[in-house]
Amino acid sequence: MTGLELRELRKTYRSRGRPAVEAVRGLDLALDSGELLGLLGPSGCGKSTTLRMIAGLEAVTGGDILIGGASVTGRPARRRNIGVAFENYALYPPLTVAENLAFGLKARGRSARGEVRRKVAGIAERVGLTDVLDARPAGLSSGQKQRVSLARALIRAPDVLLLDEPLSHLDAAQRDTTRRELKRIQREMGHTTILVTHDQEEALSLADRIAVMRDGAIEQLGTPYEIYDHPATAFVADFVGEPAINLLPAVADADGRARLSAGVRIPLPVPVPAGRPVLVGIRPEDLALTGADGVPARVVAHEPLLESGIATLALDGVERHLVVLTGPEVRLAHDERVRVAAGLTHVFDAETGDSLR
Amino acid sequence: MRKRLPGWLADAALILYFVFSLFPVAWMAILSLKPANQLFSTYFSFTPTLDAYRTVLGGSEGIPFVRFFGNSLVVSVGAVALSLVVGLPAAYASARWRFKGSEHLMFTLLSFRFAPELTVIIPLFVLYQKLGLFDTYTGMVWVLQLVTLPLVVWIMRSYFADLSPELEQAALLDGYSRTQAFFKVALPLVKPGIAAVSLLAFIFAWNNFVFPLILTSHEAQTVTVGALSFLGGDRPKYHLTAAAALVSVVPPLLLALTIQRYLVRGLSFGAVKS
Numbered sequence: 151m152t153g154l155e156l157r158e159l160r161k162t163y164r165s166r167g168r169p170a171v172e173a174v175r176g177l178d179l180a181l182d183s184g185e186l187l188g189l190l191g192p193s194g195c196g197k198s199t200t201l202r203m204i205a206g207l208e209a210v211t212g213g214d215i216l217i218g219g220a221s222v223t224g225r226p227a228r229r230r231n232i233g234v235a236f237e238n239y240a241l242y243p244p245l246t247v248a249e250n251l252a253f254g255l256k257a258r259g260r261s262a263r264g265e266v267r268r269k270v271a272g273i274a275e276r277v278g279l280t281d282v283l284d285a286r287p288a289g290l291s292s293g294q295k296q297r298v299s300l301a302r303a304l305i306r307a308p309d310v311l312l313l314d315e316p317l318s319h320l321d322a323a324q325r326d327t328t329r330r331e332l333k334r335i336q337r338e339m340g341h342t343t344i345l346v347t348h349d350q351e352e353a354l355s356l357a358d359r360i361a362v363m364r365d366g367a368i369e370q371l372g373t374p375y376e377i378y379d380h381p382a383t384a385f386v387a388d389f390v391g392e393p394a395i396n397l398l399p400a401v402a403d404a405d406g407r408a409r410l411s412a413g414v415r416i417p418l419p420v421p422v423p424a425g426r427p428v429l430v431g432i433r434p435e436d437l438a439l440t441g442a443d444g445v446p447a448r449v450v451a452h453e454p455l456l457e458s459g460i461a462t463l464a465l466d467g468v469e470r471h472l473v474v475l476t477g478p479e480v481r482l483a484h485d486e487r488v489r490v491a492a493g494l495t496h497v498f499d500a501e502t503g504d505s506l507r
Numbered sequence: 508m509r510k511r512l513p514g515w516l517a518d519a520a521l522i523l524y525f526v527f528s529l530f531p532v533a534w535m536a537i538l539s540l541k542p543a544n545q546l547f548s549t550y551f552s553f554t555p556t557l558d559a560y561r562t563v564l565g566g567s568e569g570i571p572f573v574r575f576f577g578n579s580l581v582v583s584v585g586a587v588a589l590s591l592v593v594g595l596p597a598a599y600a601s602a603r604w605r606f607k608g609s610e611h612l613m614f615t616l617l618s619f620r621f622a623p624e625l626t627v628i629i630p631l632f633v634l635y636q637k638l639g640l641f642d643t644y645t646g647m648v649w650v651l652q653l654v655t656l657p658l659v660v661w662i663m664r665s666y667f668a669d670l671s672p673e674l675e676q677a678a679l680l681d682g683y684s685r686t687q688a689f690f691k692v693a694l695p696l697v698k699p700g701i702a703a704v705s706l707l708a709f710i711f712a713w714n715n716f717v718f719p720l721i722l723t724s725h726e727a728q729t730v731t732v733g734a735l736s737f738l739g740g741d742r743p744k745y746h747l748t749a750a751a752a753l754v755s756v757v758p759p760l761l762l763a764l765t766i767q768r769y770l771v772r773g774l775s776f777g778a779v780k781s
Contacts, residue, residue, distance in 0.1 A: 207676050227679040234680055240673035244695065257682035306681065 152218030152309045154181040154204070154342050160212035161199050161366075173199045175366040176213070186336055186343040188357030192389070193348060196366035201312050201346045206230050217309050228257070233303030233341075237315040239295045241287040247298050248274070248283040251305050269305055277301045277335055293324035297331065304339060311341040317352055329355060350390045354378070362386045384503035387431045387496055393460055395431050396472050399500060402426045408497070411467030414445055419495050420507050428506065431496035434460065434475040437488055444489035447472065452480045463488060532753075539750035546746055559750040568737065568744070572751055575733030580758065581644055582719075582729060583712040586651035587659075587705050593652075594659030595701070599689055601660070602667035616660055619653045624717045632721050642723045650718045655708040662707070666700035667693060702769035710759045730755040 161174040174196040181187050189197040202208035204215055206227030215223045222230045242250050251270045255261050261269075274280045277297045287295060296316055303311060316332060317325045333356055336343055347353050353360050354374045362369045362377060362385075370382040381387035387395045400408035402422035407415040408430045416430055438444075439461070447463040450471065461480050463472040465488075474488060497506045512520070538546070540555040563572050600606075601613055631650065632641075640646030674696075675688040683691065719729040734751035737744045763770065 205676075205680060207679070227676070228682045228684065230680075232680060234677065236673045236677060238671055238673055240671065240677040242674060242692065253678075254681035257678070257687070302677070303680075 152342060153183045153185075154310050154344070155179070155216040155219075156200075156204070156213065157216070158213035159200065159203060159210065159215065161196070161203060161208065162211045173366050174203070174211075177366075177368060179361060179368070179371070181342050181344070183342055184340045186345060186356060186358050188353035188360040189344055189346045189363060190350060190353040190360050190389070191348065191363035191369075195363040197346045197348075197363050198314065199366075200363075201234075201314055201344065204310070204344065205232050205234050205312055231306070231309045232312060233306060233308030233310070234312045234314060235296070235299045235303045235316050237318060239287070239292075239299040241295060241298055241302075243287055246284050246286055247279060247290070250287070250298060251302055254302055254306055273301045273305045276304075276338070278331070291324065292320050293328045296320065296328055300332070300335065304335075304341070308341065311336070311343040313343060313345045315347055315349075316345070318347070318349065332356065351392065354390070360390075362389060380505070380507070381431070381496060382505050384429050384431065384498040384505075387498070387505075391433060393434050393473050393475070395433050395496070396437075396470075397498075398430045398432075398468065398470055398472070400428055400430045402428055410465065413466045414468055416445070416490055416495065417492070418497050419493055420497065422497060422506055427500035429498040429500050429503070431498060432472075432490055433494070434473045436491040436494040437472070437474040438491070439474060439476055439480065439486045440489045442487065444487040447486050447488045449480055449482055449484055449486060452476070452482060454478045535749040535753055538746050539753055541746050543744070543746060559746040560754070563737075563747055563750045563754065568747065570733065570736045572730075572733055572754075575728050575730045576755065578644075578647075578723075578727055578733075579713055579729040579731070579755070582647040582651060582727065583709050585644065585648040586655045586712045587708045589648055590652060590655040590659040590708055591701065591705065594656050595663055595694070596689070598660045598663035599667050599693060602664045603672065613660070613664075616657045620657045624653070628717060628721050635722050640722075642726045642728075644727055646722060647719065647727050647729070650722060651712045651715060654711050654715055654718075658708045658711065659704050662704045663697065663700055666697040670696055699769050702766050706759075706762055706766055706770060709762060713755075713759055 156177050156179040159174055159177040159179075160172070163171040163173055177196075177200060179187070189200060191197045199208060203210050206222070206225065210223055213223075214221050217230065217232075242253060245253060248270050251273060252266050255266050255269060270283070271280070274283055277300060279294065279297055279301060282290060282294060287298065290298065296319075300313075300316070313332070317328055320328055329352065336356075345353065345356055354377075357374060359371065359373055360377050361371045364385055370377060370386045372380075377386060377390055381390065381395075384397055388397060398410055400410045400416070402418065402424055403409050403415065404424040406421055407417050408422075408428060409415050410430070416432075418428075418430075422428060445465060447465050449461050450464050451462040453460045455478065457478060459476045459478045459480055461474045461476045463474055463486070465472055472488065480486075498504060499506055511517075537551070539559050540557070541553050542556050542558060545553045562568060563570075566572060601609055635641040635646055635650075638646075640649065670693060675692050678688040678692045679685070713729075714731060715729075716731045719727070719732045723729070723732070730751065734748055734755060737747035737751060
């Protein structure tokens with residue numbers, strides 16, 4: 151197996167009469183052999199463009215792509231040995247599943263017929279498609295289609311595997327099983343893999359490391375825990391986590407607390423110079439409703455889930471509401487006190503969004 | 508809600524329309540079966556005869572109708588074939604890539620369809636005389652590209668645009684070249700479109716009148732012009748023209764009937780997103 155490296159990768163779209171669009175601005179990334187990296191970001195952040203450049207479907211404006219240490223930037227897609235599972239599966243409708251799988255093998259020609267049949271059977275067994283080998287794509291569920299698409303990418307034994315939003319068209323039940331399958335297959339076969347997604351849950355559950363992208367650049371690179379527990383910027387904190395983190399504008403006080411309003415102060419995890427405008431970030435699960443101590447708050451809404459609930463609280467004089475993960479039952483419009491778990495608060499510069507921790 | 512017509516009324520309306528639209532054809536058929544001396548009678552008692560067909564197909568009036576018919580076949584098939592060879596890659600390219608001036612090029616092609624042929628016929632006539640293309644198959648096939656090429660390019664462009672580019676990209680990643688991706692992936696998926704557009708282009712080419720009228724004389728003349736030669740001379744022979752016209756609708760009709768299945772599917776393709 152082989153590693154993948156991106157050096158200063160750039161993509162600029164120029165069209166006459168319009169300002170140039172920098173879709174990807176100087177991306178540096180290195181994947182170890184067998185690593186699964188999640189490229190996570192909102193639509194338009196450049197993650198799909200990056201994937202297409204690695205695959206060779208999009209010309210590179212600047213920088214270098216290396217597979218196993220050798221530059222492939224100048225090579226056409228067909229000579230990069232990269233497998234892609236496309237978002238819309240890209241299965242060939244007139245062919246059966248088996249023929250679809252064999253189609254990719256036949257491109258390079260000179261595979262003996264027995265060899266092709268053996269490989270098709272092998273990969274079908276791996277991804278659990280043996281029963282539907284003679285079916286046509288139209289007759290498959292979307293979970294099966296995605297597995298055919300994956301098998302098609304894997305059958306050529308590619309050096310690098312690219313997954314483009316692999317779960318986005320599946321319904322909730324299929325998404326869970328397919329996600330588990332995907333993880334198992336990737337672990338077993340050990341391909342260096344990039345997963346492009348806008349779904350933070352998908353990235354958190356599948357990836358060894360996550361690169362959060364924004365406006366064509368990597369905002370933070372780290373393990374899922376690093377991304378979640380130590381977000382480098384307010385953007386990362388906001389994008390990762392469900393329900394989303396509470397980000398409240400405040401001003402640092404001299405006593406090491408943040409003043410949200412005249413009556414509401416929250417202790418800060420790190421010393422911040424007094425008078426500096428900040429964004430205080432608190433994850434909903436790091437807050438707890440208590441009868442006794444903490445900040446006074448009033449419940450304005452509550453969504454009960456099965457074992458928990460999500461409460462929306464109004465704080466005295468604070469414009470933004472606070473979202474708290476609670477038990478399944480909370481009394482509405484009742485005055486509560488909300489306590490912040492010590493040391494789990496995040497604080498960001500109000501201007502730049504950079505973490506001050 | 509819209510009220511639907513009662514069944515019998517709808518049927519009656521359809522029958523009426525059927526009679527209305529087939530009337531000219533029926534009238535021509537009757538005309539072609541009349542003997543020459545009863546041509547101008549308006550009552551329907553006459554002795555039907557196939558003399559007109561015999562005359563037309565036998566060429567006894569000094570008009571080689573069978574050759575005109577063959578000419579029509581050659582130039583129409585040739586024009587459609589050339590348009591497919593040139594137009595399919597062009598349609599594919601224009602559907603997949605925006606290149607400098609691509610929209611202007613496409614519009615220019617389209618303009619051939621709505622610019623009246625008569626505006627260019629005189630310069631074309633002069634050019635053809637000078638280039639030695641006048642009254643040749645090559646010349647006819649070439650000039651008919653003005654009719655068939657825009658059809659092929661514009662209709663096939665929408666077929667290619669409806670195909671997901673990911674299919675070809677997957678093939679590229681598998682190791683196929685661009686050309687192979689076009690031939691092995693894109694082209695087989697637009698077969699119904701090719702069938703439909705070929706038929707359409709064939710009919711337009713077959714029916715064309717102005718180009719063969721001006722740009723051919725005897726060697727490469729087609730049926731549309733040839734059928735009219737029976738009207739010349741001292742006495743117009745309407746029954747012969749009618750017979751010639753009826754014979755000349757046979758190829759497009761047969762073609763339409765044989766590929767009807769593709770035609771319906773082909774022309775409704777793209778209108779309904781799957």
